[in-house]
Amino acid sequence: MRNLINFLIRYSVMILFLFLEAISFALVVNNRDYQKSVFLSSSNTLVANMYEASNSVVEFFKLKAANENLAEENTALKNEIIALHNQLATLMPQKKDSIRFRIPPEMEFTYISAKVTNNSTNRLQNYITLNKGRRDGVRVDMGVISDEGVVGIVKTVSDKYSVVIPVLNEKLKINCKFKKNNYSGPLEWTGEDYRFARLDDIARHVEFSLGDTLITSGYANNLPEGIPVGTIDNFKIKESDAYYNIKVKLAVNFRTLSYVKIIDYKNYKEQKAVEQKAAED
Amino acid sequence: MLRVIQNIFLFIILVLVQVLVLNNIQFLGFVNPYIYILFVLSLPVRMKRWLTLILAFVLGLTIDSFSNTPGMHAFATVLIAYLRNGIIHLFTSIEEGNNPIPSFYSFGVGAFVKYVVIMVIIHHSALFLLESFSLTNIWLVSLKIIISSFVTILMILGIKSMFKK
Numbered sequence: 001m002r003n004l005i006n007f008l009i010r011y012s013v014m015i016l017f018l019f020l021e022a023i024s025f026a027l028v029v030n031n032r033d034y035q036k037s038v039f040l041s042s043s044n045t046l047v048a049n050m051y052e053a054s055n056s057v058v059e060f061f062k063l064k065a066a067n068e069n070l071a072e073e074n075t076a077l078k079n080e081i082i083a084l085h086n087q088l089a090t091l092m093p094q095k096k097d098s099i100r101f102r103i104p105p106e107m108e109f110t111y112i113s114a115k116v117t118n119n120s121t122n123r124l125q126n127y128i129t130l131n132k133g134r135r136d137g138v139r140v141d142m143g144v145i146s147d148e149g150v151v152g153i154v155k156t157v158s159d160k161y162s163v164v165i166p167v168l169n170e171k172l173k174i175n176c177k178f179k180k181n182n183y184s185g186p187l188e189w190t191g192e193d194y195r196f197a198r199l200d201d202i203a204r205h206v207e208f209s210l211g212d213t214l215i216t217s218g219y220a221n222n223l224p225e226g227i228p229v230g231t232i233d234n235f236k237i238k239e240s241d242a243y244y245n246i247k248v249k250l251a252v253n254f255r256t257l258s259y260v261k262i263i264d265y266k267n268y269k270e271q272k273a274v275e276q277k278a279a280e281d
Numbered sequence: 282m283l284r285v286i287q288n289i290f291l292f293i294i295l296v297l298v299q300v301l302v303l304n305n306i307q308f309l310g311f312v313n314p315y316i317y318i319l320f321v322l323s324l325p326v327r328m329k330r331w332l333t334l335i336l337a338f339v340l341g342l343t344i345d346s347f348s349n350t351p352g353m354h355a356f357a358t359v360l361i362a363y364l365r366n367g368i369i370h371l372f373t374s375i376e377e378g379n380n381p382i383p384s385f386y387s388f389g390v391g392a393f394v395k396y397v398v399i400m401v402i403i404h405h406s407a408l409f410l411l412e413s414f415s416l417t418n419i420w421l422v423s424l425k426i427i428i429s430s431f432v433t434i435l436m437i438l439g440i441k442s443m444f445k446k
Contacts, residue, residue, distance in 0.1 A: 013330045017363045020338045024359060027345075027352025028411055047346055054301050120304065120348070122313050124413055127349040163349065191421055 111261040121194035128164040143223035143263040149251030199246040300347040327380040337362030357407040
């Protein structure tokens with residue numbers, strides 16, 4: 001017994017060291033899951049409030065660029081309204097005999113706009129914090145886009161904040177396809193440069209060229225079809241390979257990201273439920 | 282007592298500088314210096330070892346909660362806190378009664394630089410390896426370790442050389 005106590009006293013520092021390291025390691029390992037607890041992340045209220053305060057200073061310097069973006073978007077939207085008005089006018093007479101039972105496809109999505117309060121682009125696992133949370137209707141697994149294109153997927157939600165796992169994170173793979181021929185494959189970040197990512201699973205026989213546009217495929221239940229992802233910057237294929245090695249220039253500039261839209265898909269629950277049921281049977 | 286207050290201030294300032302300024306610096310595209318470990322580096326030499334460990338753990342967790350990386354910084358920081366005494370004894374011979382704060386003046390320039398270099402490299406290696414958690418990106422990770430360590434070491438030595446103590 002005395003030996004045991006002596007042993008404990010003698011190695012107490014070592015034991016404390018191992019204990020603390022074990023806790024840290026457990027935190028790291030638990031955090032590898034796609035869903036993690038809100039605790040100790042930047043959607044934690046104290047941390048998020050502080051980031052918001054610091055962001056209010058930095059934001060000032062980004063106002064000009066943000067303004068230009070908004071103006072551009074505004075004109076695009078106005079043009080679209082005019083075009084839609086014209087279309088609607090031509091379609092009017094036929095509307096009488098068509099009765100609608102379901103949500104029309106153009107109303108399946110609504111947007112929740114949010115501001116970026118914390119953002120990193122220099123790690124292997126980057127995250128983005130937004131200032132909208134559960135009380136604004138944000139749910140886990142919603143898609144996030146900016147005016148330029150796809151940003152990522154909501155990972156954690158607290159009452160007022162949410163954390164997004166962006167394209168610039170090795171854990172996220174977004175399924176996207178060529179705009180011109182619909183061949184699709186997963187897009188993955190390589191961890192080196194915030195401007196580029198890699199597209200996999202495009203077979204040798206697919207025809208495409210530099211500068212082709214990639215859009216979301218709509219095969220997931222969080223991002224609708226047709227949102228720009230990026231353009232082909234470069235591609236390689238060896239004589240022996242079956243698949244191309246494609247370098248994609250991302251549409252979104254993650255370094256200057258300040259306003260985003262969260263996509264609320266109205267039929268999310270139904271689609272998820274029926275997919276789960278199919279998987280269980 | 283004065284030392285305790287000084288260290289509390291150092292802790293808060295280092296965390297704020299790290300989180301609000303340095304985590305936003307993207308030097309050369311993906312390099313991120315971590316100077317917050319200066320706190321662990323400059324604790325008094327004869328500090329109780331268990332206290333050093335606990336302080337390092339708290340510091341690591343604080344940085345973690347600001348950068349969405351639970352456990353990683355805590356792990357790396359506790360590791361260097363544990364190895365600190367061994368490394369100090371390796372390079373210096375401080376007399377029994379003394380309890381100096383590690384610096385150019387108490388250690389001598391050569392010994393202090395060696396001490397900082399080794400500690401920073403251990404910390405950054407642990408941190409970046411833990412971040413990637415696999416060996417698939419080993420070249421990218423090694424590059425990050427080397428460049429980030431270099432920048433951190435320069436910054437720490439620069440800060441230290443400004444203080445005459």
